[in-house]
Amino acid sequence: DTGVSQNPRxxxxxxxxxxxxxxxxxxxxxxxxxYRQTLGQGPEFLTYFQNEAQLEKSRLLSDRFxxxxxxxxxxxxxxxRTEQGDSAMYLCASSSSGLAGGNExxxxxxxxxxxx
Amino acid sequence: xxQVTQSPEALRLQEGESSSLNCSYTVSGLRGLFWxxxxxxxxxxxxxxxxxxxxxxxxxxxxxxxxxKESFLHITAPKPEDSATYLCAVQTYNTDKLIFGTGTxxxxxx
Numbered sequence: 586d587t588g589v590s591q592n593p594r595x596x597x598x599x600x601x602x603x604x605x606x607x608x609x610x611x612x613x614x615x616x617x618x619x620y621r622q623t624l625g626q627g628p629e630f631l632t633y634f635q636n637e638a639q640l641e642k643s644r645l646l647s648d649r650f651x652x653x654x655x656x657x658x659x660x661x662x663x664x665x666r667t668e669q670g671d672s673a674m675y676l677c678a679s680s681s682s683g684l685a686g687g688n689e690x691x692x693x694x695x696x697x698x699x700x701x
Numbered sequence: 702x703x704q705v706t707q708s709p710e711a712l713r714l715q716e717g718e719s720s721s722l723n724c725s726y727t728v729s730g731l732r733g734l735f736w737x738x739x740x741x742x743x744x745x746x747x748x749x750x751x752x753x754x755x756x757x758x759x760x761x762x763x764x765x766x767x768x769x770k771e772s773f774l775h776i777t778a779p780k781p782e783d784s785a786t787y788l789c790a791v792q793t794y795n796t797d798k799l800i801f802g803t804g805t806x807x808x809x810x811x
Contacts, residue, residue: 589744616797627705627788627801628745641796676744680797688733688792690799692744 587612589693591677597699598667605663606696610679617660618690619652620676628676634660635682667700674698703728707789707802714809717778722805724789725771734772735799736765737788745788779809 590609598604610617616635620628631650632642636657649667654660664671674697678690704727714720726734733752737745749758751767758765762783764775774787786806790799 618798620799625803627790627803628799630798630800633797641798678744682797688797689735689747689750691747692737695742695744697742 589677589679589691591675591693591696593696594694595697595699597701599701600669601666603663603665604667604698605661606675606677606698607659607661608677608693609659610677611691614679614681614691615657616680616682616690617654618678618680619660619662620678620692622674622676622695623672631662664698667698669700672698672700703791703793703800705789705791705800705802707787707805709805710803711806712808714776714779714807716780716809716811719775719777719779721776722774722787722807723771724774724802726789726791728791728793728800730794731791732794733792734767735790735792736772736774737790739786739788739804741786748787776807779807781809781811783807784809 592607618633619631622628632652634654637654649665652662674695676695678692680690706725708723733750735750736748739745749765754769756767762777766773786804788804790801
């Protein structure tokens with residue numbers, strides 16, 4: 586049973602550096618989502634793709650953040666010029682569209698980012 | 702603005718002591734309400750989806766119910782392994798994103 590995978594699991598970086606995370610969704614899922622979670626909070630939506638098209642981005646998403654899903658399979662999330670406030674768990678989820686009644690999103694284990 | 706509120710923030714139970722977690726929501730048009738379980742340092746694990754008022758779903762010691770304004774997650778005779786944070790999320794007809802509450806941190810003591 587291959588679920589959603591994310592790499593790396595942990596990333597420590599210095600302020601001002603760029604970081605990139607990767608997400609591999611469940612193979613038959615065409616929708617892919619990125620969320621961010623800080624301690625004591627629920628996940629907060631960042632952006633999502635259907636196949637290779639980016640359909641929605643959060644208004645709160647800084648222009649330092651960019652996401653791609655070039656071939657409609659895996660996705661990358663890049664953060665440029667990291668700030669200490671970017672420290673969080675970055676979660677990826679995937680789902681299938683078109684199923685009757687079902688749009689459950691299945692989450693990966695997350696990437697923990699620490700910005701020093 | 703679409704909003705989800707969960708209560709209590711934290712709950713301590715003795716093993717076998719049944720209780721309920723609450724998720725109240727205010728949304729423009731509910732497409733689905735989701736319950737997830739999250740263990741420390743891990744991603745949320747899907748539990749249930751509810752679509753319409755009056756719907757109920759069960760899984761082992763957990764039962765989720767839905768009304769027009771709130772959802773309950775009932776835990777019957779909990780065990781220590783049920784200790785986790787339980788997250789509620791809603792999805793509207795306007796978007797595919799999930800809007801999460803802040804969760805209820807459940808601790809079950811033997």
